[in-house]
Amino acid sequence: MSVIPAPRKRRKEDRPSELLGAALLLFVEKGFTATRLEDVAAKAGVSKGTLYLYYENKEALFKAVIQEGVIPIIAENEAIAAKHTSSSFDLLEKLLDNWWTKIGQTAFAGIPKLMVAEARNFPELATFYYENVINRSRALVGSTLRRGMNSGEFRQMDVDTTIDVLIAPILMLLIWRFSMNCCQGSQTDPQHYLQIHMDILRQGLRRLEKESQV
Secondary structure, eight states: OOOOOOOOOOOGGGHHHHHHHHHHHHHHHHOTTTOOHHHHHHHHTSOHHHHHHHOSSHHHHHHHHHHHHTHHHHHHHHHHHHHOOSOHHHHHHHHHHHHIIIIITSGGGGHHHHHHHHTTTOHHHHHHHIIIIIHHHHHHHHHHHHHHHHHTSBOOOOHHHHHHHHHHHHHHHHHHHTTGGGGSSSOOOHHHHHHHHHHHHHHHHBOOHHHHTO
C-alpha cells in the first residue's frame, strides 16, 4: 500500500519570493494600475493581511520586484564587464546574452512595456526605475562603447546617442512581444532578431580602415 506524502509545509521565509513572483506576473499581465493587492495575495496563496506584513503598499511591492529581480542582473553584468579582458564587441555580446537569459526570456521582459505605459501616471515609480535600472544599464553600455573606442576597436561616435540607438531595438522587441505581437500572423523569433541586431552593430561600430590610417 502506497503512502501519500504529506504536503510540504510552506516556510515563512518563502513568502516574500512567492509574493514577488505573483506580483510580477500580475503586473506584466494587467499593468500597475489594474493590479490589486488582494489579487497578488490570492495568487500567492496568502491573505491580504499577510501581504501587508511584508509590503506596505503596491508601490513598495513593485520596487521590491525590481530590486530582487532586475537589479541583481545588472550587478552581474557589471561584474562581467569588470573581469572582461577580450574585445569590446565580445563584451557587448556577453552582456546581452546574460541579460537575455536572465531577463529577456522571463516575465521580467514585460516590465519595460509596463513602465512606458505607466510612467506618467506614477512619476515616483518611473524615477525609481530610471535611476536604478535605466541609468545603470546605460552607464554599462556607455563604458563598453568607450572601452572599444579607446582601444581603436570601435570608431569614434557620440556615446550617449549611440547608447540609445543600440538599446532601442532591444526595447522595441520586448514592447512588441507584450503588445502588438498578438496581431502578427507569425511570431517574431527573438534569437534571430537579436542575431541580426548584433550583426548590424558589428558592422556599424567597427573602425573604418580609412579612419585607422589617419
